Amino acid sequence: MNAVLTAFHPRLAPAFDVERLRADFPILQLKIDGKPLVYLDNAASSQMPQAVIDRLVRYQTSEHANINRAVHYLSETATSAYEAARRKLQHFIHAREEREVIFTSGTTDAINLVMHGYGRKFIKAGDEIILTTLEHHSNIVPWQMLAEEKGAKIRVVPINDAGELLIDDYEHLFNERTRFVGVMHVSNALGTVNPVKQMIAFAHARGVPVLVDGAQAVPHLRVDVQDLDCDFYAFSGHKLCGPTGIGVLYGKAALLEAMQPFKGGGDMIMSVSFEKTTYNTIPHKFEAGTPPIAAAIGLGAAVDYLSAIGMDAIADHEHELLSSATEQMTRMPGVRILGTAANKAAVLSFTIDGVHPHDVGTLLNQEGVAVRTGHHCAQPVMQRFKVPATSRASFAFYNSMAEVDALITGIRSVQKVFA
Amino acid sequence: MADYRALYQEVILDHNKKPRNYGTLENASHHAVGHNPLCGDHISVALNLKLDPERVECIDGIAFQGESCAICKASASMMTVAVKGKSRTDAETLIQEFLAMATGKLDLDSPNLIGRLAVFAGVRDLPTRVKCAILPWHTLHAAFNSVATASTEAAQDPMHAPIGNA
Numbered sequence: 001m002n003a004v005l006t007a008f009h010p011r012l013a014p015a016f017d018v019e020r021l022r023a024d025f026p027i028l029q030l031k032i033d034g035k036p037l038v039y040l041d042n043a044a045s046s047q048m049p050q051a052v053i054d055r056l057v058r059y060q061t062s063e064h065a066n067i068n069r070a071v072h073y074l075s076e077t078a079t080s081a082y083e084a085a086r087r088k089l090q091h092f093i094h095a096r097e098e099r100e101v102i103f104t105s106g107t108t109d110a111i112n113l114v115m116h117g118y119g120r121k122f123i124k125a126g127d128e129i130i131l132t133t134l135e136h137h138s139n140i141v142p143w144q145m146l147a148e149e150k151g152a153k154i155r156v157v158p159i160n161d162a163g164e165l166l167i168d169d170y171e172h173l174f175n176e177r178t179r180f181v182g183v184m185h186v187s188n189a190l191g192t193v194n195p196v197k198q199m200i201a202f203a204h205a206r207g208v209p210v211l212v213d214g215a216q217a218v219p220h221l222r223v224d225v226q227d228l229d230c231d232f233y234a235f236s237g238h239k240l241c242g243p244t245g246i247g248v249l250y251g252k253a254a255l256l257e258a259m260q261p262f263k264g265g266g267d268m269i270m271s272v273s274f275e276k277t278t279y280n281t282i283p284h285k286f287e288a289g290t291p292p293i294a295a296a297i298g299l300g301a302a303v304d305y306l307s308a309i310g311m312d313a314i315a316d317h318e319h320e321l322l323s324s325a326t327e328q329m330t331r332m333p334g335v336r337i338l339g340t341a342a343n344k345a346a347v348l349s350f351t352i353d354g355v356h357p358h359d360v361g362t363l364l365n366q367e368g369v370a371v372r373t374g375h376h377c378a379q380p381v382m383q384r385f386k387v388p389a390t391s392r393a394s395f396a397f398y399n400s401m402a403e404v405d406a407l408i409t410g411i412r413s414v415q416k417v418f419a
Numbered sequence: 420m421a422d423y424r425a426l427y428q429e430v431i432l433d434h435n436k437k438p439r440n441y442g443t444l445e446n447a448s449h450h451a452v453g454h455n456p457l458c459g460d461h462i463s464v465a466l467n468l469k470l471d472p473e474r475v476e477c478i479d480g481i482a483f484q485g486e487s488c489a490i491c492k493a494s495a496s497m498m499t500v501a502v503k504g505k506s507r508t509d510a511e512t513l514i515q516e517f518l519a520m521a522t523g524k525l526d527l528d529s530p531n532l533i534g535r536l537a538v539f540a541g542v543r544d545l546p547t548r549v550k551c552a553i554l555p556w557h558t559l560h561a562a563f564n565s566v567a568t569a570s571t572e573a574a575q576d577p578m579h580a581p582i583g584n585a
Contacts, residue, residue: 356488358458362548363427374458388459388486417427418435418489 016317018400021309024049025398035368038406043188043216043347043394044372045238048302052241055301059294066290068267082293085300086283092303093233094224095250102249102256102283103296107215108138110234110249111182113286114211115142117259118232119180125151127179130208132157132165133384134187134194137377139213143182152179159384163190163339170199174206181210185217189378189392190339191322191347193217197228204229209255215239219396220318220345222311225250237295242302246295249286256282263288314397318346321395325404332408334415338385346395349376352411355418357389363417364391367410426490426541426548430497435489440499444482451565452485453558455550460487462495464558468507476507483558488551490542495555497536507563514556521552 022028027047030037039047059081065074067082083098090098104110119142123129129143133156147154155178157170165183181203186193200210209231217223218235225233232255237246251259261268261279265288270278279285306314325348329335334353352360361373372392375382382388393407447465454461462485469479481503483495498517502510513532519525520533523543527533542552 356460358488358548358551359427359490362490362545379459382459418432 016313016397018317018398021398022400024051024305026050026053028398032368032370033366038367038369038399038403038410040393040395040399040403040407041370041372042219042396042399043239043376043392045244046219046241046396047398048241048243048298049305051305052243052298052301056243056294056298059297063297064294067293068284078293081297081300082291085296088300088303089248092223092307093218093248093250094226096226097253099282100250100253100256102251102286103291104234104247104249104286105245105292106236106238106247107136107213107234108247110232110247111139111211111213112142113249113262114232114234114251114259115146116262117286118209118255119143119146120149121258121260123150123152123179126177127152128155128173128175128177129153130155130157130170130173130178130181130183130203132170132183132194133159133380134163134165134190134192134378135182135184135380136188136213136215137379139182139184139211140380143180153177156380157183159192159381162341163187163192163381164341165192165194165199167195167198171202174203174208178203178206178208181208182213183210184213184215185223186214186220186345186347187339187378187381188216188347189376189381189390190341190349191344191394192339192341193221193343193345195343196230200229200231216345216347219306221315231255237299237302240299240302241305242299243292243295245292246299248299251282253282256286259286261285261288265289267291309397315345317397318395318399321399321401321404322346322348324401325393325395325407328404328408329411332411332415335411338387338390348393348395349390350393350411351387351390352414352418355414357391359418360391360411360414363414364407364410367406367413369407369410371407425538426545428538430535430538431489431493434493434496438483438492438496440482440496440503441484442482443484444480447480447482449562449565451558451561453554453561455487455491455554457550458488460491460551460554461485462487462491462555462558464495464499464555464562466559466562471506478502478505478507478510483555487554490539490548490551491554494539494552495558497538498555498559501532501534501536502559510559511563514560517556518553521549 025047063077065078067079086101087098090101155173158166185196196212203210211232212230214233214235219240231252233250238244268280268285268288270280336351338349357373374389444465448467450465452463464483466481467479468476471477481499516531521542539552542548
């Protein structure tokens with residue numbers, strides 16, 4: 001199996017030393033009921049390498065104070081580490097300017113920021129917002145709330161049986177009332193990589209801004225927001241080997257400046273009196289209150305770690321894992337893969353005939369294999385495929401071929417129990 | 420620990436594969452549908468309450484159907500077997516005992532009506548699966564409290580009726 005796949009990817013397989021990388025992740029040494037942990041729930045949250053853990057400890061041990069406030073040593077150290085993290089994130093997604101990188105608590109928070117800051121200011125009654133069937137609830141519900149408040153309308157791009165967006169239908173949804181597009185870069189439920197660059201170009205030709213939910217893309221492929229030309233790009237730290245409670249909203253400076261603040265409070269103001277408050281410049285306008293400083297710095301360390309490995313090498317290795325798992329599962333009777341798009345990232349959603357996904361999850365757990373079971377916060381996708389739920393294996397660069405095999409063996413044992 | 424491994428044992432797998440009292444019940448006096456919004460599972464329970472010669476309310480017939488995982492389906496199947504022919508009072512006691520067992524609060528050594536249902540004891544070690552095992556029992560409780568035109572509005576939903584102390 002390995003040899004065959006190496007032949008498909010001759011330029012990288014030997015250079016990618018997964019065992020060396022695994023050693024960077026203390027949690028991967030865990031045993032679950034005596035069995036080695038096979039962690040295949042990376043789309044829900046990834047694990048943290050020692051380098052990031054160490055950075056958090058160093059910050060908390062010798063650098064912590066509140067930022068942007070006092071003139072003392074620690075405050076200056078913390079502020080400069082926090083702003084350095086912002087620049088690391090800027091470079092990681094190739095944003096033009098560091099002020100275009102806003103720290104949020106995660107993707108959900110970032111999307112809500114755009115809904116409140118942009119949507120509530122610029123979207124009016126009768127306007128239309130285009131979303132897709134693939135969206136995570138976090139890129140549906142905020143827009144429904146806005147549509148209800150404003151009397152706006154949501155139009156939805158359908159998908160085909162492979163889980164790919166129907167781009168012709170997308171283009172036909174545009175009319176003179178279209179004001180906004182929200183689309184995910186990579187589907188968390190199916191793994192589909194959407195042609196966002198093409199979709200953005202089409203929207204821009206009609207003067208419509210586009211928000212890309214990049215939560216599942218940033219950990220798995222090289223993202224260049226200038227190349228995509230997206231107006232907004234949202235992602236989370238904890239899916240990117242960083243801490244929870246931190247995420248990023250990238251926005252084009254001109255748009256961010258035109259937007260109204262989302263949360264009011266300290267740090268987001270220039271001056272405050274009871275007569276008039278002047279808001280701070282971006283990005284601070286959108287970072288009210290004390291941010292999760294340690295988490296932001298930890299995320300900076302995480303993207304350093306990932307950049308050192310190289311996002312292209314990561315994407316290639318994960319693609320090998322996905323190809324091998326897909327190939328083996330396709331040959332298994334009674335196993336159905338949901339999401340067979342031509343362009344996929346390392347997500348494998350599947351069902352086993354006659355076995356409910358929750359039973360699959362519990363039985364795989366008995367083998368030490370951690371997968372997600374449920375609707376993946378993407379109920380419209382489940383409805384499209386007429387299933388209540390699926391099991392989902394999602395890979396990271398630190399997963400090995402042996403773990404793919406453990407998944408396959410696990411699925412066989414589930415089928416045996418229910419035979 | 421590791422007790423939960425026993426969950427997927429013969430008796431549960433058998434009830435999952437060949438659920439007893441599966442289907443609909445003609446002229447049911449009581450009925451309720453239970454939902455597990457987290458996983459989309461749903462189960463409906465219909466039953467006939469009758470007065471026995473001593474004027475005690477008894478479960479004369481019971482049936483269930485729905486879509487769910489093996490734990491839930493087997494739990495529903497074994498529940499119908501356990502309560503069929505029992506008095507409503509005994510069935511309500513059993514509901515409370517089952518809920519207590521699933522959450523690790525029942526002393527199985529003290530007198531109880533659990534019997535063969537003890538195969539579900541291991542679910543207490545799987546907090547995310549407890550809801551699967553108890554859904555049928557909540558639904559049975561809701562059915563006991565159902566009225567002919569049971570509302571699906573949350574405030575009046577029989578699914579939200581309090582169940583003892585469990």
